[in-house]
Amino acid sequence: MAVHWFTSDTHFGHKGILSPRMDRPRPFASIEEHDEVQISRWNDRVRDEDIVWHLGDFAYGGGHGYARSVFDRLRGRKHLVVGNHEGQGLRLPWAAPPVQACQIHVQDPGMPRAQGVWLSHYGHRTWPNVWRGDIHLYGHSHGSLPGTARSLDVGVDSWGYRPVRLSEIQEVLDETAAREAGDAVASAMSAAA
Incomplete structure (x- = not known):
């Protein structure tokens, strides 16, 4: 099962993503190393039948031919949610036409029920079906938006x-929820004192 x-x-x-002028330059000696590490780590996790949702900024600055050569080496059925640096990425043979944002439901093996997921390149404060439990x-934020x-x-x-699986994501979300609940209790106790 996928x-x-x-x-x-x-x-x-x-190449600019490695520049020391970036807020968070990536720790690679060259763009070739950067790309090869990512291709290897992607293919170590993803099987050909798996579904990969890429939430934008697939490739930038290397030209369409280079973007296509990388795309063809990556395993899985790949979908694109459009980012702000998508020049070469839009013309790649994605499993479906690229979208600006979308709502999906995921039920991977071992999950007792499907999870609704809102996908966007950009972080939102609210999104469709947030009140029904969708995540x-x-x-876009490169790790800077908690x-x-x-x-x-x-x-x-x-x-x-x-790439990361929904089960790994859910672990982080659960840890954050527990921390937020603990912070709320501590704040309420402090206010009551």
């Missing part, structure tokens, strides 16, 4: 330069 994977901001071919996954108990950055900067 597994869903999520990732964002791979920036294949983007929100985003990229998640909440219901939303999380799935960009490669936050996940060791690799």
Whole structure:
């Protein structure tokens, strides 16, 4: 059975992503190393039959031919939620036409029920069906926008330069929810004192 994977901001071919002028420069000696590490880590996790949701900024600056050569090496049935650096990425043979944002339901093996997920390149404060328990996954912030108990950055900067499964995401969301609940109790006790 297929597994869903999520990732964002791979920036294949983007030499500027390594620049010390970036807020969070990536720790690679060259763009070739950057790209090869990401390709390897992607393919170590994703099987050909798996579904990968890429939440934008797939490639930048390397040209369409280079973006296509990387795309063809990556395993899985790949979908694109459009980011702000999508020049070469829009013309790649995605499993479905690229979208600006979308709502999906994921029920991977071992999950007792489907989970609603709102996907966007950008982090939102609210999203469709948030009050029904749907979560929100985003990229763009390169790990600088903290998640909440219901939303999380799935960009490669936050996940060791690799795609992440919903079960891993849920663990982080649960930890954040527990921390937020503890903070709320401590704040209420402090206010009552």
